[in-house]
Amino acid sequence: xxxxxxxxxxxxxxxxxxxxxxxxxxxxxxxxxxxxxxxxxxxxxxxxxxxxxxxxxxxxxxxxxxxxxxxxxxxxxxxxxxxxxxxxxxxxxxxxxxxxxxxxxx
Amino acid sequence: xxxxxxxxxxxxxxxxxxxxxxxxxxxxxxxxxxxxxxxxxxxxxxxxxxxxxxxxxxxxxxxxxxxxxxxxxxxxxxxxxxxxxxxxxxxxxxxxxxxxxxxxxxxxxxxxxxxxxxxxxxxxxxxxxxxxxxxxxxxxxxxxxxxxxxxxxxxxxxxxxxxxxxxxxxxxxxxxxxxxxxxxxxxxxxxxxxxxxxxxxxxxxxxxxxxxxxxxxxxxxxxxxxxxxxxxxxxxxxxxxxxxxxxxxxxxxxxxxxxxxxxxxxxxxxxxxxxxxxxxxxxxxxxxxxxxxxxxxxxxxxxxxxxxxxxxxxxxxxxxxxxxxxxxxxxxxxxxxxxxxxxxxxxxxxxxxxxxxxxxxxxxxxxxxxxxxxxxxxxxxxxxxxxxxxxxxxxxxxxxxxxxxxxxx
Amino acid sequence: xxxxxxxxxxxxxxxxxxxxxxxxxxxxxxxxxxxxxxxxxxxxxxxxxxxxxxxxxxxxxxxxxxxxxxxxxxxxxxxxxxxxxxxxxxxxxxxxxxxxxxxxxxxxxxxxxxxxxxxxxxxxxxxxxxxxxxxxxxxxxxxxxxxxxxxxxxxxxxxxxxxxxxxxxxxx
Numbered sequence: 001x002x003x004x005x006x007x008x009x010x011x012x013x014x015x016x017x018x019x020x021x022x023x024x025x026x027x028x029x030x031x032x033x034x035x036x037x038x039x040x041x042x043x044x045x046x047x048x049x050x051x052x053x054x055x056x057x058x059x060x061x062x063x064x065x066x067x068x069x070x071x072x073x074x075x076x077x078x079x080x081x082x083x084x085x086x087x088x089x090x091x092x093x094x095x096x097x098x099x100x101x102x103x104x105x106x
Numbered sequence: 107x108x109x110x111x112x113x114x115x116x117x118x119x120x121x122x123x124x125x126x127x128x129x130x131x132x133x134x135x136x137x138x139x140x141x142x143x144x145x146x147x148x149x150x151x152x153x154x155x156x157x158x159x160x161x162x163x164x165x166x167x168x169x170x171x172x173x174x175x176x177x178x179x180x181x182x183x184x185x186x187x188x189x190x191x192x193x194x195x196x197x198x199x200x201x202x203x204x205x206x207x208x209x210x211x212x213x214x215x216x217x218x219x220x221x222x223x224x225x226x227x228x229x230x231x232x233x234x235x236x237x238x239x240x241x242x243x244x245x246x247x248x249x250x251x252x253x254x255x256x257x258x259x260x261x262x263x264x265x266x267x268x269x270x271x272x273x274x275x276x277x278x279x280x281x282x283x284x285x286x287x288x289x290x291x292x293x294x295x296x297x298x299x300x301x302x303x304x305x306x307x308x309x310x311x312x313x314x315x316x317x318x319x320x321x322x323x324x325x326x327x328x329x330x331x332x333x334x335x336x337x338x339x340x341x342x343x344x345x346x347x348x349x350x351x352x353x354x355x356x357x358x359x360x361x362x363x364x365x366x367x368x369x370x371x372x373x374x375x376x377x378x379x380x381x382x383x384x385x386x387x388x389x390x391x392x393x394x395x396x397x398x399x400x401x402x403x404x405x406x407x408x409x410x411x412x413x414x415x416x417x418x419x420x421x422x423x424x425x426x427x428x429x430x431x432x433x434x435x436x437x438x439x440x441x442x443x444x445x446x447x448x449x450x451x452x453x454x455x456x457x458x459x460x461x462x463x464x465x466x467x468x469x470x471x472x473x474x475x476x477x478x479x480x481x482x483x484x485x486x487x488x489x490x491x492x493x494x495x496x497x498x499x500x501x502x503x504x505x506x507x508x509x510x511x512x513x514x515x
Numbered sequence: 516x517x518x519x520x521x522x523x524x525x526x527x528x529x530x531x532x533x534x535x536x537x538x539x540x541x542x543x544x545x546x547x548x549x550x551x552x553x554x555x556x557x558x559x560x561x562x563x564x565x566x567x568x569x570x571x572x573x574x575x576x577x578x579x580x581x582x583x584x585x586x587x588x589x590x591x592x593x594x595x596x597x598x599x600x601x602x603x604x605x606x607x608x609x610x611x612x613x614x615x616x617x618x619x620x621x622x623x624x625x626x627x628x629x630x631x632x633x634x635x636x637x638x639x640x641x642x643x644x645x646x647x648x649x650x651x652x653x654x655x656x657x658x659x660x661x662x663x664x665x666x667x668x669x670x671x672x673x674x675x676x677x678x679x680x681x682x683x684x685x686x687x
Contacts, residue, residue: 001517001519001520002519002520002523002563005624005625005627006523006527007560007564008620008624009620009621009624009625010527010530010531010560012616012617012620012621012624013531013534013617013621014530014531014534014553014557015616015617015620016613016614016616016617016620017531017534017535017537017538017613018534019609019612019613019616020538020609020610020612020613021537021538023605023606023608023609023612023613024538024602024603024605024606024609024610025538025601025602025603026601026602026603027543027601029543029585029588029589029592030538030543030546030601032585033537033546033547033550033585034538036550036554036577036581037534037537037550037553040553040554040557040577043557043561043569043573044557044560044561047561047564047566047569048564050564050566051564051565051566055635055636056635058635060643060646062646062647062650062656063650063657065566065568065569065646065647065650066647066650066651066656066657066660068566068569069569069572069647069651070660070664072569072572072573072576073664073667073668074664074667075576075577075581076576076580076581076668076671077667077668077670077671078671079581079584079585080584080671080672080675081671081674081675081678083584083585083587083588083675083679084674084675084676084678084679085678086588086592087588087591087592087679088678088679090591090592091681096592099603
């Protein structure tokens with residue numbers, strides 16, 4: 001029997017690491033990986049709550065599962081579009097470093 | 107209590123369980139130990155099987171090509187693979203300059219591991235399986251992804267253009283072919299109403315290959331492509347890419363890839379046997395689970411022989427033909443068949459079993475005829491465009507159309 | 516401690532250290548490999564939650580497709596990745612923000628005890644994916660979100676193809 005708080009702390013840790021990657025890395029794909037990590041942390045949370053809520057209710061609850069499935073769909077869609085954007089930007093500016101994409105600064 | 111000669115593995119499992127409990131091991135740790143022992147035994151058996159497979163394949167391919175095959179070491183050359191393994195043990199490990207060490211060394215291990223992980227969920231008999239996983243089919247497909255990862259690691263880590271090209275090509279092929287493979291694997295899921303491999307096996311009073319021969323054919327083709335065997339062996343086409351992603355590997359590391367290739371080939375025949383050939387089902391398999399194991403091995407052995415036959419008789423596809431076959435033939439056909447079979451089965455489910463079988467067979471035959479017609483009309487179109495003297499060429503399309511120069515005679 | 520708790524602790528340790536290595540590694544390819552380890556760890560965590568369906572889907576979707584296209588993108592954009600510092604000037608601020616978020620969340624979770632709610636072991640019925648499948652196509656349940664998700668996937672597919680498509684007379 002694992003306490004719920006263990007899952008929540010693991011999820012918080014992964015979320016913070018992902019947040020740091022998003023805020024601090026310069027490489028666009030690294031930022032994307034940070035976002036993936038954050039989405040995974042959210043999914044751990046959702047499934048942990050689903051697990052314990054089902055155990056409290058005594059019947060498997062379906063809405064938590066649906067939420068988690070939606071997160072998977074979102075992650076897949078988001079990655080596809082983001083990578084297309086990155087490759088398109090690389091083709092035009094020959095860089096994937098977000099600090100160097102300063103076209104709007106003039 | 108099971109009797110030993112009826113079901114030896116369950117007998118041994120119960121014996122081990124009682125032994126551990128009598129030593130005072132806590133119940134959950136006993137479970138962990140039991141699973142670990144089971145995994146080690148299963149993996150060892152699988153790897154020993156590869157040795158036999160190597161011999162069989164070389165011997166048969168030799169016969170097909172009018173050679174003798176291995177015949178020096180041991181009776182009928184039976185010990186030849188062991189000699190090869192010993193030789194490969196003594197070879198030098200070379201790490202190319204500029205190689206990325208961790209991926210380079212991890213890739214062969216991961217490649218074998220991905221092939222072995224599939225064995226965890228196969229129901230070997232009515233009572234023997236590793237993990238009775240609820241989502242068995244999804245697991246099979248997911249573990250394939252680990253194999254792709256291994257190939258990318260090998261291609262990247264080698265720091266070699268040919269390796270990288272080979273890896274990209276392989277992964278493109280694997281990703282593409284997993285689409286029709288998944289779609290046709292959904293047909294047994296639909297018939298049995300479960301993702302559970304044991305339930306799928308138990309649901310096959312009539313083997314699913316009888317109910318759905320064309321999806322079975324698509325699944326077989328796609329799985330041959332998944333394991334990268336001839337005629338889909340472009341990933342390691344010696345004449346085009348040197349040896350693809352395994353070009354920089356030597357000694358035992360190359361041996362790992364080699365073993366993984368053969369292991370995967372047998373594994374997909376195992377999966378095919380479970381999904382379409384009734385798994386361990388057969389006369390007497392319920393009461394004597396040992397027989398179920400024998401049946402399963404015989405069935406997958408037959409599928410494996412079929413794959414050797416493919417390898418010995420079909421020429422290699424070009425990369426564009428590989429992609430053509432997948433996206434223009436197999437995927438649409440699998441999609442359409444999935445929908446049609448779902449509808450037909452919904453209406454035929456209430457009727458007599460014989461009517462259901464015949465109805466589904468008719469639909470499959472119809473689908474096959476339509477496919478044949480479409481393919482041959484495309485073939486005629488192509489041949490009108492290219493003006494050249496007709497000469498007998500062995501072409502991969504000849505499998506489906508009837509004449510040996512392509513198209514209809 | 517039970518075997519399950521040990522499994523969880525070891526997995527959590529591996530996952531978190533893989534995530535840290537992912538952020539810290541200079542070569543993008545290594546970062547992607549560390550991400551693979553972290554994703555595998557999360558899959559094992561799902562197994563400890565008795566959500567075997569999601570563990571397998573995690574392997575299939577994250578490792579099988581997302582990670583592989585990330586690796587493809589890394590290979591395609593390889594020329595610009597090796598030079599320059601890997602963190603931007605704001606890194607200390609970012610570390611501060613992430614640290615504060617982590618500390619606050621962990622503080623809340625440690626303080627917040629699950630007191631006294633009786634839990635029932637559900638056993639095998641937990642794993643069943645049939646209710647999920649039925650709920651996703653049930654008009655009373657989640658049919659609309661399901662359809663919206665499929666439209667989203669289609670839009671993402673078309674959008675990605677459109678964006679990445681190389682038009683004539685553009686780029687190099």
